[in-house]
Amino acid sequence: MAATQVGWIGLGSMGIGMSKNLQKHLSKAGSPSLIYTNRTLSRGELLQELGAIPVETVKGVASKCDIIFSCVSNDAVLQGITDEIIASGDIQGKVYVDCSTVHPDTSKTVSNKISAAGAEFVAAPVFGAAPMAEAGKLIFVTAGPPTAITRITPYLSGVMGKSIIEMGPDVAKSSLTKIAGNICVVSFMEVISEAHVFAEKTGLGSPTLEKLLSDMFGPVIESYSKRISTGIYAPAPDGKAGFDVSLAIKDARHALNCASGVGVKLDVSGIALDHMVKAQQLQPGRPLDSSSMYGAIRYESALDFFTDLCKKRDGSI
Structure with a gap:
């Protein structure tokens, strides 16, 4: 069975620290290196030095990865990324995890789109500022299909965060x-x-x-x-x-x-x-x-x- 490939979208003040901790974990576990993208790709230089692999587009991440994380600035950006993920090709069986803070209605819309395309969506916003992201001490609030939650949990607590608050299958609840x-x-x-x-x-x-x-x-x-x-x-x-x-x-x-x-x-x-x-x-x-x-x-x-x-x-x- 092929090893799980993990991807990351968004390297803002939170995303950069989170993705660095994720790449360190993957490297330590002997897993495939994180594949990432960002609007300004050069912001990922430190992440690349840790062994992560940059690609130019969201579609590039989505087409290569089984589990895709994102942390972006607002609802409109999230909606655009969702459309790009769906347009990347067959996403059947993939999991998309968004860690941004968005309106509950946006989470529901994204979940419906991703589900209709054959993948699973987890809303996983975080509590904590950039220093906590850097230290891997965030609190994750997760909601989505139980099968998807099970697949992503090894990358959360003890890696990017210190704890998880589980809110069940309704993605609006985490938002x-x-x-x-x-x-x-x-x-x-x-x-x-x-x-x-x-x-x-x-x-x-x-x-x-x-x-x-x-x-x-x-x-x-x-x-x-x-x-x-x-x-x-x-x-x-x-x-x-x-x-x-x-x-x-x-x-x-x-x-x-x-x-x-x-x-x-x-x-x-x-x-x-x-x-x-x-x-x-x-x-x-x-x-x-x-x-x-x-x-x-x-x-x-x-x-x-x-x-x-x-x-x-x-x-x-």
């Missing part, structure tokens, strides 16, 4: 779970940003607040606080965001859309969305992290968008 988690994350970030601005304006000071957050709520909340205190919220003009604010805006809009459909108000998510959009308006063309809502809240509170730490880093003071 909804990810959206529920994002409601918490964006709300935490909004509240922590407001608290930091409060601490600065009252003279309490951000270091004191961060110590309180760490001691009282633990390392996860402390990590959100450090996105503010270390200047991650607003990278240098030539830098790159850990999680781009445009993606966080997309995720927040998905949450608000799903909530509206069932008659639920997400007040904090709505406020956070407004602040992220405001941050983009205040700093057009500049790389901004999802936590850049902090800069918008600073601006609304008569503070500079950038902290002194950011300005010193950028050489503006």
